[in-house]
Amino acid sequence: KNEVExxxxxxxxxxxxxxxxxCSYSVGISALHWLQQxxxxxxxxLFMLSSGKKKHGRLxxxxxxxxxxxxxxxxxxxxxxxxxxxxxxxxxxxxxxxLTFGTGTRLQVTL
Amino acid sequence: xxxxxxxxxxxxLKTGQSMTLQCAQDMNHxxxxxxxxxxxxxxxxxxxxxxxxxxxxxxxPNGYNVSRSTTEDFPLRLLSxxxxxxxxxxxxxSYSGLxxxxxxxxxxxxxxxxxx
Numbered sequence: 001k002n003e004v005e006x007x008x009x010x011x012x013x014x015x016x017x018x019x020x021x022x023c024s025y026s027v028g029i030s031a032l033h034w035l036q037q038x039x040x041x042x043x044x045x046l047f048m049l050s051s052g053k054k055k056h057g058r059l060x061x062x063x064x065x066x067x068x069x070x071x072x073x074x075x076x077x078x079x080x081x082x083x084x085x086x087x088x089x090x091x092x093x094x095x096x097x098x099l100t101f102g103t104g105t106r107l108q109v110t111l
Numbered sequence: 112x113x114x115x116x117x118x119x120x121x122x123x124l125k126t127g128q129s130m131t132l133q134c135a136q137d138m139n140h141x142x143x144x145x146x147x148x149x150x151x152x153x154x155x156x157x158x159x160x161x162x163x164x165x166x167x168x169x170x171x172p173n174g175y176n177v178s179r180s181t182t183e184d185f186p187l188r189l190l191s192x193x194x195x196x197x198x199x200x201x202x203x204x205s206y207s208g209l210x211x212x213x214x215x216x217x218x219x220x221x222x223x224x225x226x227x
Contacts (some may be wrong), residue, residue, distance in 0.1 A: 004153065033216065043218035044199060086153070091208075098169065099216075101153030 003027050006087050006102035019074040021105045023087030026068065033099065034061050034072050035086040043086070046072070048068050077109045114138065117202045117219025124192040124226045131197050132187040134202030140217070142205045143185040146174065146219075147198040152202065160185055161207075192226045199223050 005024045012021050021030070023032070034046040042095050045055050047061040059079075063070040074081055084106050090099040115218065118133045144159035146169075156169030160179040174196060176188040185204075189196060201218040 003222075031214070034131075041199065041221040041223070043203075043221075044214050045217070048215060088154075098156055098159070099154075103151060103153050111225075 003100050004087055004089055004102040006085075006105050008105060009103070010053050010106045011108070013077050013107070015078055015111050017077050017107055017109075019077050019107065019109075020028075021072045021085050021087075021107070023070045023072070023102055024068060025039075025087075025089045025100075027089065029032075029089040032063055032070050033088040034070075036090060037084040037086060037104065039083070046085075074107075075087070077107075078108045079111060082107055082109050113203050114218045115147065115202055115219040117222055119165075119222060120220060122222060122224050124189070124224065126192060126194060126226060127170055128192050130189050131191065132189075132200055132202070132224075133215065134204075135183050135187045136185075136204040136217065137183065138204065139180070139182060140204040140206055142214075143179070143195055144203050145175070145177065145185070145187045146201045148183075148201060149198050157187065159202075175225070180185065189224075194226045197224060197226045 003026050007022045033048050035043050036046050037043045049063050052083040058075045060073040084104040086104045088099040115136045141162045145157040146154040147224050148154050155171050157175050158177040160166045163179050163182050166177050200222045203216050205214045205216045207214050
């Protein structure tokens with residue numbers, strides 16, 4: 001069993017839909033990252049969080065430390081949101097320099 | 112502001128050849144790392160460095176060497192390429208370790224390597 005599990009693996013939505021991507025992890029952490037990887041390969045950091053909720057534009061990330069679960073929400077989705085979204089965790093004992101990554105959720109938003 | 116510059120973007124090698132993937136950052140970050148990304152798997156850490164002159168192994172270090180002679184540069188060397196090293200490679204940098212909260216990670220554009 002992977003230490004970081006994402007669901008769903010693939011997601012297709014129509015423009016305007018509300019989207020939720022989930023991330024569950026099994027290790028103790030101090031930091032959780034959400035990353036976005038566009039076709040063509042570049043990876044950008046969307047959020048870092050350890051508690052509560054963060055919002056940036058149409059993106060919202062939440063985390064529940066007790067349940068070891070995080071969600072990434074996209075409101076009013078747009079075709080330009082089509083990408084792979086990756087959850088990564090780190091900061092457990094002895095892992096301050098390392099992240100463990102999920103396999104990603106491939107999102108396709110159609111018109 | 113260039114961020115993290117990774118070269119080359121694409122490379123084809125023959126089995127047994129050696130090559131160096133270049134990574135440079137201009138943000139004065141202490142922490143740099145190399146990952147490989149394979150289908151169906153999350154990014155896996157190859158090697159990382161917490162500062163000039165300091166490197167350590169990650170999850171999948173075999174077949175790769177690194178050095179960190181300057182803060183800016185962190186090259187990854189493939190000593191004798193094997194088909195199992197066919198992958199997409201990413202370099203990343205951050206102010207400090209990526210497990211530390213509030214440390215944003217900056218990634219290069221990736222190198223798609225094929226070993227035939």
